[in-house]
Amino acid sequence: MSDARQPRSGRRKGLPDTRTEILNAARGLFARDGFDRTTIRGVAAAAAVDPALIHHYFGTKRQLFLDAIALPVDPAQVLGPLRDVAPEALGETIVRLIIDVWDGGVKEAGVAALKAQIIDPTSSVLRPFVSEILTATLAIHVQDNAQTRIALAASQIGGLLLMRYVIELEPLTTMTAEELAIHIGPTIQRYLTHELPIS
Amino acid sequence: MSDARQPRSGRRKGLPDTRTEILNAARGLFARDGFDRTTIRGVAAAAAVDPALIHHYFGTKRQLFLDAIALPVDPAQVLGPLRDVAPEALGETIVRLIIDVWDGGVKEAGVAALKAQIIDPTSSVLRPFVSEILTATLAIHVQDNAQTRIALAASQIGGLLLMRYVIELEPLTTMTAEELAIHIGPTIQRYLTHELPIS
Numbered sequence: 259m260s261d262a263r264q265p266r267s268g269r270r271k272g273l274p275d276t277r278t279e280i281l282n283a284a285r286g287l288f289a290r291d292g293f294d295r296t297t298i299r300g301v302a303a304a305a306a307v308d309p310a311l312i313h314h315y316f317g318t319k320r321q322l323f324l325d326a327i328a329l330p331v332d333p334a335q336v337l338g339p340l341r342d343v344a345p346e347a348l349g350e351t352i353v354r355l356i357i358d359v360w361d362g363g364v365k366e367a368g369v370a371a372l373k374a375q376i377i378d379p380t381s382s383v384l385r386p387f388v389s390e391i392l393t394a395t396l397a398i399h400v401q402d403n404a405q406t407r408i409a410l411a412a413s414q415i416g417g418l419l420l421m422r423y424v425i426e427l428e429p430l431t432t433m434t435a436e437e438l439a440i441h442i443g444p445t446i447q448r449y450l451t452h453e454l455p456i457s
Numbered sequence: 458m459s460d461a462r463q464p465r466s467g468r469r470k471g472l473p474d475t476r477t478e479i480l481n482a483a484r485g486l487f488a489r490d491g492f493d494r495t496t497i498r499g500v501a502a503a504a505a506v507d508p509a510l511i512h513h514y515f516g517t518k519r520q521l522f523l524d525a526i527a528l529p530v531d532p533a534q535v536l537g538p539l540r541d542v543a544p545e546a547l548g549e550t551i552v553r554l555i556i557d558v559w560d561g562g563v564k565e566a567g568v569a570a571l572k573a574q575i576i577d578p579t580s581s582v583l584r585p586f587v588s589e590i591l592t593a594t595l596a597i598h599v600q601d602n603a604q605t606r607i608a609l610a611a612s613q614i615g616g617l618l619l620m621r622y623v624i625e626l627e628p629l630t631t632m633t634a635e636e637l638a639i640h641i642g643p644t645i646q647r648y649l650t651h652e653l654p655i656s
Contacts, residue, residue: 376575376623409620409629410640416624417616421608424575425615430608440654441609445644455639 277315280305284326293323337395348399349447350439356415357435360423369423400450403457410449418442476514479504483525492522536594547598548646549638555614556634559622568622599649602656609648617641 283305287296298319302309316322336359343351360368392408400407418438421427430438482503486495497518501508515521535558542550559567591607599606617637620626629637 373575376572376619406628406640409626412626413616413620413629413641414613414644415616416619417612417614420575420615420619421612427608427611429605430612437655441605441648442612444647444654445613448643449640455643456636 276305276307276311280307280312280315280322281326284322288323288326293319296323298322337391340395341398345399345451346447348450349445350443352411352415352446353418353443354435354439356419357422357438360419361435365423368419372419372424396450403454406454406457407450411446414442414445414449475504475506475510479506479511479514479521480525483521487522487525492518495522497521536590539594540597542598544598544650545646547649548644549642551610551614551645552617552642553634553638555618556621556637559618560634564622567618571618571623595649602653605653605656606649610645613641613644613648 280301284296284301287301287304291300296319298309298312301322302312305312312322316325336355339355340348340351392412393404396408397404418430422430422438433441479500483495483500486500486503490499495518497508497511500521501511504511511521515524535554538554539547539550591611592603595607596603617629621629621632621637632640
């Protein structure tokens with residue numbers, strides 16, 4: 259809105275479009291190939307720009323990744339407390355953190371992101387989010403079979419977000435973060451830290 | 458395509474349209490008010506038809522409900538075995554049955570239904586499905602807090618279907634029904650039959 263009061267100084271050498279094109283290309287490659295196998299060079303080729311331009315705009319591959327998946331919150335801030343949590347409180351803490359963040363203003367952007375990913379999973383940011391950010395954050399707590407454990411936890415957390423915020427299935431919509439943490443925390447705890455029934 | 462070869466015999470007294478209008482009205486009311494509080498009379502009013510016409514087309518309210526939510530499989534056939542299952546095998550059996558049905562040909566219709574419900578939750582068939590069919594089927598096994606227990610189980614099952622079939626998060630996509638039953642069955646078992654941490 260306040261933009262309207264400023265005289266526009268014309269297009270700045272197509273800069274916004276190029277940046278968007280880089281982000282779109284990056285999102286596609288991260289979703290298809292994952293974080294490790296995606297390179298700045300590959301993104302540059304897909305967006306038909308010079309790799310140096312990507313370094314200029316985004317600095318690092320990690321920053322490009324974070325900008326591409328455009329999370330409505332900074333995952334480091336949300337998930338940071340998990341690094342220091344007591345091992346046996348991990349499950350409840352994860353549920354409480356996620357619900358607090360969604361209830362605290364992320365809900366609308368989160369529902370929109372969830373819907374977009376469900377409608378077009380090929381450009382999903384959820385898979386890279388789970389495989390990069392969650393895995394890195396939880397690595398300290400998850401000793402073996404990390405991929406299986408984190409995918410199982412993601413299935414319960416994704417289902418909770420789906421039922422609470424999208425389908426609005428009672429009583430999941432009216433329960434407090436604390437109640438949900440008590441009910442669902444033990445499931446996350448079991449998936450992440452207990453001995454798996456098979457591996 | 459083959460329609461083009463047959464001469465059209467004119468509209469048959471608007472019958473297909475009326476039936477569709479009744480089903481649309483029914484779907485809306487079942488989603489909004491649930492099975493018990495939705496009446497044939499209410500659906501007739503919403504569709505602007507005579508209640509006798511609904512009885513003529515659908516017989517019972519239950520049949521109207523089943524036709525309105527248009528499941529790709531007959532829930533009685535899928536969930537029937539749950540009535541006779543040993544109580545301690547309930548969780549694993551539910552996961553195995555659902556995955557077997559989805560893998561056995563329901564996957565495409567199921568993903569489409571899941572997407573449709575996520576895009577427009579107000580016409581969701583998922584809430585009535587959970588609250589009527591699942592609740593009725595599981596009543597024999599679930600003693601107290603049925604609504605809470607079944608909603609918790611639905612969050613895990615919905616999340617599993619979402620991650621396996623829509624987001625395609627590994628290793629959930631490549632695991633067999635048996636492996637998923639072993640990993641996730643205990644979660645469903647706990648939600649449905651163990652003592653709840655709070656109620």
